[in-house]
Amino acid sequence: MLHRGQESTDGAGGGELTVPMAWFYAEYIAEELLRTGDLMPPTSFEFRAGRDALALTIFLADSGGELSGIRVVTQLETWLSLTAYDQPWQDWVGERMAHLTAEALEVGGPAPDLELAAxxxxxxxxxxxxxxDLDAVPGGGAVLGEDDGPKVWTPAWRLGLPLGHLAIHLF
Incomplete structure (x- = not known):
């Protein structure tokens, strides 16, 4: 989302459009990781869930504000640890979003990057x-196909997070 009246990417200000480069870069990295992993069609909702969960992880893990200058390979371990199954990812995202929102309000309101992340x-x-339903145990112990077995409605982040984690592993 581009906004008038905020600083441009070069910091000149003066009513120019602000381009949310940090978010776009995080989203690009996430999409490339998922495409490289070839886990599902890029047009699926599952792909979008994985891309958004991974982009949020990448964006929010950038505490130094240097996202556009990072090298992906140096950050993979950090992203893997944040997206691991036993980590409280949802709580971490909520805390980081609240922290960044509070910081933004101190300096005049949320930046377009933060608005896209939100x-x-x-x-x-x-x-x-x-x-x-990954928590269901098949009664007979038979291996079930993708279309077999119980299904449940689950928040998109619960499906996207493990996909993002797997895509990092496959990179």
């Missing part, structure tokens, strides 16, 4: 996708 987070929390 929109992605809302979508991940509010959208539910029908997915296999």
């Amino acid at each position: 929109a992605a987070w809302r979508w991940l929390e509010e959208t539910e996708l029908l997915a296999p």
Whole structure:
């Protein structure tokens, strides 16, 4: 989302449009990781969930504000640890978003990067996708296909997060 009246990317200000480069870069990295992993069609909701969860992780892990200058390879371990199954990712995202929002309010309001991250987070929390119930144990112990077995509606982030984690591993 571009806004008038805020600083431009070169810091000149003066009513120019602000381009949310940090968010766009995080989203680009996430999409490339998922495409490289070839886990699902890029047009699917599952792909979007993985891209948004991974982009949020990348964007929010950039505490130094140097996202556009990072080298992906040096950050993979950080992203892997943040997206690991046993980590409280949802709580971490909520805390980082609250912290960044508070910082932004001190200096005049949320930047377009933060607004796009907040929109992605809302979508991940509010959208539910029908997915296999990974907590269900098949009665006979038989291996079930993708279309077999119980399915449950789950928040998009719960499906996207492991996809993002796997895509990092496959990179």
